[in-house]
Amino acid sequence: MGEKNDTDMAETSSELVERAISEFESPLIGYAKTIVHDLDRARDVVQDTFIRLYQQDVGKVNSGLKSWLFTVCRNRALDVLRKEKRMVLVEDEILDANASNIKSPATITAEQERVAMVKSYIARLPENQATAIILKFEKGYSYQQISEETGLTTGNVGFLIHTGMKRLRETLPENLK
Amino acid sequence: MKIDINDPRITAFALGELTGSEAIEIARAVRSDLRVRAAVEETRETAALLHGSVGGGQVGLLTTEQREAVHSAGGEGPLTQLTSAEVSFWRRPVIVAIGAAAIVTLGVFITQKNGRDTREVVDIEPGWDWSAVAMENLTSPVVVDYTGDKPPHAQTEASATAVAAAIREDTVSFREELHKRISEQDAEALQKLPELKEQDWHEAQGNSGLTLPVPQASGATSWPLLQRYITENSALPPISAVRIEEMVNHFHYKTPSMLRGAGLVADIELCNTPWNPATMLLAVHISSDVKLTAEAAATVSFNIQQVSRARLLGYSSLKSSATNSSIRGMSRSHGNYVIYELELSGDSDLSIATLQLGDEVAASLTVYPDQAKSWFTSSADLRFASTVTATGMLLTTTTSAGELDASRLLSLLGLLEEKDKSTLSGERRHALTLLTRAAELVDVSTRSGD
Numbered sequence: 001m002g003e004k005n006d007t008d009m010a011e012t013s014s015e016l017v018e019r020a021i022s023e024f025e026s027p028l029i030g031y032a033k034t035i036v037h038d039l040d041r042a043r044d045v046v047q048d049t050f051i052r053l054y055q056q057d058v059g060k061v062n063s064g065l066k067s068w069l070f071t072v073c074r075n076r077a078l079d080v081l082r083k084e085k086r087m088v089l090v091e092d093e094i095l096d097a098n099a100s101n102i103k104s105p106a107t108i109t110a111e112q113e114r115v116a117m118v119k120s121y122i123a124r125l126p127e128n129q130a131t132a133i134i135l136k137f138e139k140g141y142s143y144q145q146i147s148e149e150t151g152l153t154t155g156n157v158g159f160l161i162h163t164g165m166k167r168l169r170e171t172l173p174e175n176l177k
Numbered sequence: 178m179k180i181d182i183n184d185p186r187i188t189a190f191a192l193g194e195l196t197g198s199e200a201i202e203i204a205r206a207v208r209s210d211l212r213v214r215a216a217v218e219e220t221r222e223t224a225a226l227l228h229g230s231v232g233g234g235q236v237g238l239l240t241t242e243q244r245e246a247v248h249s250a251g252g253e254g255p256l257t258q259l260t261s262a263e264v265s266f267w268r269r270p271v272i273v274a275i276g277a278a279a280i281v282t283l284g285v286f287i288t289q290k291n292g293r294d295t296r297e298v299v300d301i302e303p304g305w306d307w308s309a310v311a312m313e314n315l316t317s318p319v320v321v322d323y324t325g326d327k328p329p330h331a332q333t334e335a336s337a338t339a340v341a342a343a344i345r346e347d348t349v350s351f352r353e354e355l356h357k358r359i360s361e362q363d364a365e366a367l368q369k370l371p372e373l374k375e376q377d378w379h380e381a382q383g384n385s386g387l388t389l390p391v392p393q394a395s396g397a398t399s400w401p402l403l404q405r406y407i408t409e410n411s412a413l414p415p416i417s418a419v420r421i422e423e424m425v426n427h428f429h430y431k432t433p434s435m436l437r438g439a440g441l442v443a444d445i446e447l448c449n450t451p452w453n454p455a456t457m458l459l460a461v462h463i464s465s466d467v468k469l470t471a472e473a474a475a476t477v478s479f480n481i482q483q484v485s486r487a488r489l490l491g492y493s494s495l496k497s498s499a500t501n502s503s504i505r506g507m508s509r510s511h512g513n514y515v516i517y518e519l520e521l522s523g524d525s526d527l528s529i530a531t532l533q534l535g536d537e538v539a540a541s542l543t544v545y546p547d548q549a550k551s552w553f554t555s556s557a558d559l560r561f562a563s564t565v566t567a568t569g570m571l572l573t574t575t576t577s578a579g580e581l582d583a584s585r586l587l588s589l590l591g592l593l594e595e596k597d598k599s600t601l602s603g604e605r606r607h608a609l610t611l612l613t614r615a616a617e618l619v620d621v622s623t624r625s626g627d
Contacts, residue, residue, distance in 0.1 A: 011201055014353070017247065018204040021239070022190050022217075029237040043239055048603040050247040118230040136192070137227035143194045155185075158194065162185035165223050176226070 016058050028073050035077035049073045121172055129164035180206040180213050191220035245429050246604045315355045316398040318420055352397045359401045370417040373493035381481035391461050391475035393513050399423035413618050421491030421569035430514050430558045433462045438540020439473035442466045445532045447544050448555035453579025456518050460559045464512030473535035483529050485522035490566050514562050557597050564589050568612045583620035
């Protein structure tokens with residue numbers, strides 16, 4: 001009897017949600033934030049979106065997963081705004097948010113020190129790992145973009161980032177984690 | 178296919194870089210292999226750190242708690258306090274100590290289900306085949322069967338230890354399997370749960386002290402059963418299906434941090450009882466510390482100059498000792514939220530209770546009267562957990578319920594929604610809807626004289 005390929009089996013709702021989190025968590029939060037103008041609220045909206053995904057028929061949602069997620073996310077974000085009767089207050093809130101984002105000099109200094117510390121640990125990695133990590137997290141590049149920038153294959157990029165992150169987990173002091 | 182824990186695709190998956198069949202393959206591994214899931218979580222944490230520092234911006238990722246809430250909505254528990262994915266499963270100290278007993282005894286459970294009378298050893302791997310474990314073992318309640326200073330594991334039977342160990346290491350798939358079976362079984366089979374007897378009050382009078390255990394485990398049967406009865410049948414579940422500790426611990430709570438010791442970490446909080454002016458509620462949220470260490474008992478000692486009597490809410494004992502397949506001992510992979518009810522006899526400034534983790538003197542924390550809060554100003558976690566508890570009490574027609582009735586519960590639920598509406602997670606919002614429906618059903622039942 002031939003061995004059945006794992007991915008040939010029908011995807012369960014749990015697996016679909018796990019994959020959806022992996023692939024769309026960050027883009028969805030970014031999208032929700034453009035509507036609700038607040039990161040925490042955007043996270044709540046996306047959390048709720050993934051919970052709703054559990055209630056769907058996997059077979060029906062799977063082929064249009066991205067479209068389903070962004071539609072539900074948008075509707076949920078608008079619901080949040082409506083519920084809180086905040087539509088007319090959005091502009092004020094943006095102003096408030098900007099005001100509350102003003103940091104004290106002490107906070108800025110502490111953050112700068114923290115960034116410098118993390119960078120010093122990245123610098124201790126082998127050069128190719130450090131480069132891949134910086135491009136990924138500082139520049140926000142995808143594996144594909146890093147591949148184009150460095151001339152490495154995406155497989156090599158994945159390996160360097162995997163190894164570099166693992167090394168960082170082992171070496172970063174607890175107060176930085 | 179088993180995924181190598183060092184497979185770079187795990188990192189790519191955690192960073193959202195994997196698509197197509199490879200993403201499906203890793204997603205499948207995340208659901209079935211605890212080591213892979215822990216590796217993904219670790220990578221996400223490191224990614225959040227890097228985004229938040231060298232990335233210079235806010236982290237566009239869900240928090241660990243939010244991801245756990247999403248997983249829980251799919252019928253599984255959280256992945257908390259798991260030992261590092263880098264450590265081989267069988268090398269973990271706890272498993273080495275009890276592994277043999279676990280394997281043999283789970284083998285017995287499995288063969289019992291299959292009707293065989295052999296004690297063959299079953300090869301159990303992480304991501305165990307819970308489908309082979311009999312329903313009565315999956316749905317066993319955790320039973321607290323000690324008082325005073327005897328740690329629970331000293332009285333633990335081998336069979337109970339095995340299940341507790343298995344659940345501890347494989348909480349996710351245990352819950353997944355249990356929820357799946359509950360959703361598939363016919364209603365008649367679901368009613369075959371052992372009858373329970375609620376915890377007695379422990380009196381201070383005539384005793385030199387009053388110390389109760391802090392249970393570190395809960396089963397997972399009650400909430401999915403409650404959901405099924407109420408949403409599918411618009412009916413109240415049988416009393417034997419209502420286990421307060423399982424209802425409370427279906428949900429996630431803020432990670433405890435107030436007290437550490439003996440490999441445990443815990444928070445403690447005191448507030449008035451919103452349905453009984455004569456009593457107070459003491460909540461203890463306990464979990465394992467970063468890494469699992471030797472098992473230790475945790476206790477709450479009540480000051481008998483202040484407290485006349487106290488009881489655990491939930492953790493009912495079995496009425497029949499013949500059906501004694503209950504899980505004793507602990508499963509610390511899932512933090513446990515425990516609520517005690519106490520009656521005060523004094524009104525001095527003396528302490529009310531002391532939480533003790535293990536035997537270390539330093540690992541204790543004492544609560545004084547001035548730390549007591551009103552229910553309305555207590556933490557959101559305590560407000561929520563106590564409301565779930567009140568629902569469980571109402572559904573089991575508990576004794577000493579004070580002024581608790583459906584109307585009072587509906588008021589509490591309304592207050593909770595009003596006060597916490599902006600911060601309630603989706604999981605808790607759904608729960609409030611279900612609890613409200615339960616209260617309404619009790620109300621109708623009471624009015625019709627059923």
